Amino acid sequence: MHPGIPYLVRDKLLNSLIERHALFVRFFYMLREKGVPVTPTSFLRLQKALALGLIASVDDFYTAARSILVKSERYFDTYDQVFAHHFKGATLEEITDVELTDIAKALLEEWLKRPKEMAEALGLDEKKLAQYTPEELIRYFLDRLKEQKEAHHGGNRWIGTGGTSPVGHSGRHPGGMRVGGASRNKSAIKVAMERRYRDYSQEGPLTELQMGEALKRLRRMIPHGPRDVVNVDKTIVETMRNGGEISIVFDRRLADRLKVILMIDNGGWSMDPYIEIVQTLFNYARSQFKDLKIYYFHNTVYSRVWLDPQRHLRPEAVEEFSRRDPDTRLIIVGDAAMAPSELRWANGSLYVGEPEGRSSEDRLKFLARTFRHAVWLNPQAEASWNYTWTIEAIGKIFPMFELTLDGLDKAVQRLMKRH
């Protein structure tokens, strides 16, 4: 604290600093509460940015805090809402030591899960940290908070003081920064209230491009084609064996030779809402996989699947699949929703005149046995799966994943797993 400042003023300043700190901690918690995955490490990093005097106004805080705390545009909208709510005429309530301890405790609990990051954030080394008891850690954290308050004496680098920091606002700096006239000249709160990122908060439909990203790893590289890649290790060995006379060894280059079978449920109104997404998957699969067979079925698989989408002209008996390469990846796409009888009964097929003999459940189990690497992709939201009995039943036969980016990603992991 500056020696020249009278006590009364000093205490007032200190209090306002504590208040502001509490304001940030609450902001942090509110973000978490609203589902933005902010980490304590990033929170400390924000503190560091404040300590460095990089943030001189609410505007700066809005932008800097977002870039430091929020790591996906999906949460930008939530951030905007929390920010607008939190800093709009923000009331600076006093915060007691007890509350501060509670906050510190909660933060530390989080940190204990990630000791390395925590050590880094606190500027301690991991070994030293391991020797601390939780109480000592909390003490350490509180001390650090105090230090930080002291480091900001004068408070003129904190938010809301009108930006007297020497670093100033980028953009309006007298240094002649070229900003292209894009500055908004609106307060950050107003900007936040505009909710510019509303459109990003929901996951849009999957595009082919995104499918590509998810399915990219679904491949199996094996040597194929002309021998035109130098094998350095073998070349060295051969050259030595050759008494120093260079003997270059070529290998075939690696090419993707993964076999994929895609079975699509293209019948019935229940799949109608998903036609577009399945079509996208289909397009991607066709352009990406060299060895791809696509079959169609309605609701579930009986004795046959079809090569033609009309399921009429080119049937193929399911038993025949036992002759396929068992390493083939089988991907079944369907909502798995149907009447229980369709799955269970030996003659459950919807179609009259199709003597079956075995239930669809048996057929599916047969496919699952034949292909070790098989998944079922369900375009219905996972949250609704519990309500349909057949989804649950099929989920026991095939690992089932949602037809979304995350689901695809998991499905691909599953398909590439060695087992």
Place this chain on the structure above:
Amino acid sequence: MNPVGEPYRFQGASQYVLDDELAKIVNVSIALEMPLLLKGEPGTGKTMLAHAIAESLAMPLIALNVKSSMKLLDALYQYDTLTRLNDSRFGDSKREVSNIEEYIRMGKIGQAFVSDCRTVLLIDEIDKADTDFQDDMLDVLDQMQFDIMEIDKTITARNRPVIIITSNAKKDLSDPFLGRCNFHHIAFPDPEMMRMILNVHFPDLSEGLAKACLHAFYRLREFRGIEKKPATRELINWVRALRADPDFDLKAVENGEIPYLGVLFKKSVDMNLAIQQAGRPRK
């Protein structure tokens, strides 16, 4: 850490229209010594930004274009065994064959580390690489050093580069990766911003043409079912095409006609969809 009144402040560059928000984020990232991860749909100028930062800070730019088959080691250094083998056999080079170091070539990250001056390191399209590559790379960038096994030597960065990482992916990168970066998502420019971008590229563009083009452009982006929407680059090329056409009729564009659709839509499926929808009269 730079002292207060840090020497490096990003101020925008001649060919890049920088918005205020982005300038702040770049500055905070430089000061915190954090890599800045930029996301956004293609054509929002992610890569351009790195060039602009380099120009503005007068630092050389080193760009690592990530490919799916890339291994981290390729980005750090390569040991050129074949040349060494060749030299040892024919011995007609000036290199000392017994000195392996002469056969170590720095990759892009390595170059940024050994550079005499501070550099801007652009890691472009990180989403193409697998997660291991991404996490390992951030380890290297965290520690600012890596080992060259062949000569048992540790390369430590002489100057911490300003690191810009771009990603096109809609999908989020791994949590540990995100935890170590500052993040910004570049939204698609609004018409006002786009007008400024056009001005930078065509200083003498007439108001009428700009207005008509922008109007048509944003209408095109609304078309349904388009896989690859036209972005800034397509707009600039389109304006260029229109200006190059001696028979170009501004009235036609104002009335909703769109010549040179092929400049705007690169995929035939998109092109067909666009033709269908462009034909419809506006309400």
